[in-house]
Amino acid sequence: MRRELGMTIALVVMCLGLYISNPDFLGQSNSINTLRQISMLGIFAIGIGFVIVAGGIDLSIGSVIGLTGVLIAKLSSTQVGGLGYSLWIGIPVALGAALLVGLGQGLLITRLKLQPFIVTLGGMLFLRGVSQTIAEGGTLSLGGSPLLDLANGGLLKVGSDALVPYPLLIFLAVIGAATYALHFTVFGRYVYAIGGNRDAAEYSGINVKRVETSTYVISAGLGGVAGVCYASYIGQMSQQVGIAYEMYAIAAAVLGGCSLRGGEGTVLGIIIGAAMMRVIDNGINMFQLPYEDADGIQRIWRLDPNWTFIIIGAVILVAVILDQIVHMVQAKRRIRRASAGAAEAALGLQAAVAVGAAAPPAARAPDREDV
Numbered sequence: 001m002r003r004e005l006g007m008t009i010a011l012v013v014m015c016l017g018l019y020i021s022n023p024d025f026l027g028q029s030n031s032i033n034t035l036r037q038i039s040m041l042g043i044f045a046i047g048i049g050f051v052i053v054a055g056g057i058d059l060s061i062g063s064v065i066g067l068t069g070v071l072i073a074k075l076s077s078t079q080v081g082g083l084g085y086s087l088w089i090g091i092p093v094a095l096g097a098a099l100l101v102g103l104g105q106g107l108l109i110t111r112l113k114l115q116p117f118i119v120t121l122g123g124m125l126f127l128r129g130v131s132q133t134i135a136e137g138g139t140l141s142l143g144g145s146p147l148l149d150l151a152n153g154g155l156l157k158v159g160s161d162a163l164v165p166y167p168l169l170i171f172l173a174v175i176g177a178a179t180y181a182l183h184f185t186v187f188g189r190y191v192y193a194i195g196g197n198r199d200a201a202e203y204s205g206i207n208v209k210r211v212e213t214s215t216y217v218i219s220a221g222l223g224g225v226a227g228v229c230y231a232s233y234i235g236q237m238s239q240q241v242g243i244a245y246e247m248y249a250i251a252a253a254v255l256g257g258c259s260l261r262g263g264e265g266t267v268l269g270i271i272i273g274a275a276m277m278r279v280i281d282n283g284i285n286m287f288q289l290p291y292e293d294a295d296g297i298q299r300i301w302r303l304d305p306n307w308t309f310i311i312i313g314a315v316i317l318v319a320v321i322l323d324q325i326v327h328m329v330q331a332k333r334r335i336r337r338a339s340a341g342a343a344e345a346a347l348g349l350q351a352a353v354a355v356g357a358a359a360p361p362a363a364r365a366p367d368r369e370d371v
Helices: 002-021 028-053 061-076 087-111 116-134 148-152 166-183 186-196 198-203 208-234 245-255 267-286 305-358
Strands: 154-158 161-165 288-292 298-302
Touching: 002 267, 028 061, 028 161, 028 166, 028 186, 028 208, 028 245, 028 267, 061 087, 061 116, 061 208, 061 245, 087 116, 087 208, 148 161, 148 166, 148 208, 154 166, 161 166, 166 186, 166 208, 166 267, 186 198, 186 208, 198 208, 245 267, 245 305, 267 305
Parallel strands: none
Antiparallel strands: 154 161, 288 298
16 A cells, blocks of 8 residues: 555645646636546556456557447437437447457457467557548547537536536446455456466466456456547547557556556556546646746746657656566565575574584483483
C-alpha cells in the first residue's frame, strides 16, 4: 500500500497545484467532466490491468473500443449509413464482438504460444481496418439516439450537470467486480501466480492457458463497455476513435503499481493511475500562470497543448524507470539478506564446532562404546 499512498499524495498535490493556478479546475463543469473521463479510462485500464498482472500485454484495447462504438452506430443509428435497429440489438452485438476478439487473441497466445505483443499489435491494426471498412472511411453519427443520455445523464442533477454521471456508476460497478475477482478469489490468486512465475504456476497444477485466456477476455470485454460509454460521449464514431487509448491504459496501470513483468498490481492502484492520467491531460489545458510583460500588462502563460504527448510519454518513461529501480533495489536487498543469513549460519556452525572441540573430555557426551 505504500506505492498507492504515495501516488494518492502526488495526485492530491497535483490537484491543489492546478486549483491554485486556475480555480476553474475544481469548478462544477470541469470536475464532472474530469470525473467522467477518469471513469471511462478506468474501466478499460482495469481490464488491461488483469492482462498485465498475468504477465501479458494488450495493445488492441483501443481498437476494441473503437470497433464497439462503430458497430453500435452502424446497427442502431437512424442517420445516414445506419441500419436503424434497436439499441437492444446493437449494444449486445457490439459487446459480443469485443468478447470474441478477446477470446480469439487469448487462444492464439495460449494455444499457439505466440507472443502477446505481436498478437495484440496485429489485432490492433486488424480491428482498426474492420472499423474503417464498416464506417466506409467516414463517420457514423448516432444522431439523437437515447444512448447519448448514458454519458450526459446521471444522478443528483444541479442545473444541466449531473453530479454523479452514469459512467461513474458503471466504473464503480467494475471496481467492485474487479476487486473481488482479483483480490478475493482463487482466480485472482492464479492470475498473480502466473504473472509471478508462469512455469511454477503450471507445475503446481494451475490451468495456465485457461486463466491467461480469461484475462484477455476480461480486457476486451471491459474495452467493449468503455466503447459503449465513449460512443455515447462522442456521439459519432469513426476508425479514429480509440487511437492511442491503449497507451493511456498501460500508463495508468504502470503508474498505479502494475509491473510489466507481471505478478504485481492492485485495482486501487489502477484507479489512482487512471485519475493521474486524466488530471495530467486536463491540467495541460487548465494550468495557467499570470505574469506582467515588459510594458506592465497582465498576461497569462499557458502550457502548449502540443506538449500533451510529450508530457504523457515522459510520465510513462518515468514510471517504467522507477519500476525498474524499485525492482533492482529489492533484488539487492534480498541478496544482502540471503548473504547475511548464510554468513550468520556459517559463523554459528563454526562456533558450535569450536566449542565442541574445546570442551574437556568429562563434559563431552559419552560414546556409544562407553555406554
